[in-house]
Amino acid sequence: MKxxxxFKIIYYLLDREKATASELAEKFEVSFRTIYRDLDIISSVGIPIYTSNGRNGGIYLVDNFVLNKALLSDEEQQNILIALHNLEVTKK
Known part of the structure; x- marks a missing residue:
């Protein structure tokens, strides 16, 4: 499920601090294009995700960004999923 x-991309970046598009594409078994579309969606909902080019580049979240899944109720998680889904639909 998209x-x-x-969410898995966000938690992966929180855990690793930085990743490459190829690393994410391999981990989640999708194409580079899908990863970049996912990053666009994540960014559009206000999560501070950035990319940098070059040898030491990658995809990362702002240093002070915190998203603790334990702080979100099941209903709040569902609302976030619905918002992400609605953003995806409206972008098409």
Whole structure:
């Protein structure tokens, strides 16, 4: 499920601090284009995700960004998933 992958990307970046598009594409078994579309969706909902080019580049979240899944109720998680889904639909 796409929404699940979006959350997994966020948590992966929180855990690793930085990743490459190829690393994310391989981990989630999708194409580079899909990863960049997912990053666009994540960014559009206000999560501070950035990319940098070059040898030491990658995809990362702002240093002070915190998203603790334990702080979100099941209803809040569902609302976020619905919002992400609605954004995806309106972009098409």
């Amino acid at each position: 929404e699940s992958r979006l």
